[in-house]
Amino acid sequence: MPFKKLHASLKEALERLHIESATPFQQNAIPKIKSGINVFGIAPKESGKTTAMILNTVQKLNCTAVGDAPRALIIVENKKEALELHEKFLEFTKYTDLRVYMGYEELHIDVQKSEIYMGVDILISTPKNIHKLFLTNGVSISELKICFVDDADFLLQRKELSSLTTTSESIKKCQYVILAEKLNPKLEKLRDYFMENSVVVKI
Numbered sequence: 001m002p003f004k005k006l007h008a009s010l011k012e013a014l015e016r017l018h019i020e021s022a023t024p025f026q027q028n029a030i031p032k033i034k035s036g037i038n039v040f041g042i043a044p045k046e047s048g049k050t051t052a053m054i055l056n057t058v059q060k061l062n063c064t065a066v067g068d069a070p071r072a073l074i075i076v077e078n079k080k081e082a083l084e085l086h087e088k089f090l091e092f093t094k095y096t097d098l099r100v101y102m103g104y105e106e107l108h109i110d111v112q113k114s115e116i117y118m119g120v121d122i123l124i125s126t127p128k129n130i131h132k133l134f135l136t137n138g139v140s141i142s143e144l145k146i147c148f149v150d151d152a153d154f155l156l157q158r159k160e161l162s163s164l165t166t167t168s169e170s171i172k173k174c175q176y177v178i179l180a181e182k183l184n185p186k187l188e189k190l191r192d193y194f195m196e197n198s199v200v201v202k203i
Contacts, residue, residue, distance in 0.1 A: 009063040010055055013092045023048035029201045030056060033177055038198035040187070041179045047203055049179045050085070053148045054092050056177070060146055061121055063096040069140035070101075070116075070123040073147040073174075075130065075164065077154040079104040082124050085150060089122060098122060105129050113138035127155075127163035134167055144174045152180040152187060161186065168194040 003014060003022055014020075022030065025043040032039050033056045043049055057072045076082050086102040093100055102124040103112040109132055116123070116139050123130075123139065133139040147168075155161045168176075176194050180187060183200060191198060 006055060007059055007063045009096050010058055010092065012095065017091060019051070025049060025201070025203045026052045026055075028203065032199060032201055033175075034059065036175055038175060038195050039177045040183055040195070040198055040200045040202075041177060042181070042183045042200060043179075043203040044181055050088065050150060053150060053177065053179060054089055057089075057122060057146060057148065058092055058096070058098065061098060063093070063098060065097040065099055065119070065121050067143060068117070068119040069143040070120045071143050071145045072122045073130070073141075073144060074122065074124040075127055075147065075149040075152075076124060077151065077160070078126060079106055081151065082126065085124055089124070093122075100124065103129050103133065105132075109133065109136060109138060127160045127167065131163040131167045134170055141171050144171055146175045146177065147171070148177045148179065150179050152178045153182065153184075156184065156186055165190070165193045 025047040029039065029041045029052050041049055061071055074085065076085055082102040082104050086100060089100045098121045099119055100122045101116060101120040104126055105128055112133065155164065178187060178190065178195065
């Protein structure tokens with residue numbers, strides 16, 4: 001079972017949240033993501049994709065704050081999704097010193113830059129907002145280890161997809177995980193940008 005090899009803080013969080021066993025998706029996806037390869041995680045709603053993402057992210061960062069630059073980047077569709085995901089991350093990082101920060105277009109870019117400058121481990125944001133932060137040197141990507149796109153079906157929108165692919169050109173070395181309900185042709189085209197040598201985990 002994937003849960004048996006997790007950090008003690010994550011095991012405590014799972015117990016506190018009454019999550020006793022891994023879903024079929026988590027059983028298949030967690031080991032693949034943990035191995036460090038690029039992954040397309042394809043499964044319907046309520047299959048445990050988001051929890052798998054949180055577990056893998058926190059595990060990869062060893063439940064410990066390090067430096068100032070974000071080591072994990074989580075891409076979401078909008079402010080609502082960023083707020084919800086931020087709350088979920090806090091449930092799992094409650095008794096760690098990991099710093100989780102969310103940014104979105106409605107929040108002034110200078111405010112985000114100053115707050116990120118104080119130190120962030122996990123950065124949650126939208127494609128457009130991340131792109132803007134990169135263009136204005138508002139965030140360092142030098143320490144980035146993993147990038148997730150949660151509920152990536154929204155990338156069917158041309159502007160969102162363009163912002164993501166453009167941003168990825170600035171990231172030299174990073175593991176990517178795309179989570180979605182369906183692997184459509186537009187998502188598959190990401191293999192040409194940053195999803196090379198990726199595997200598909202589908203439930």
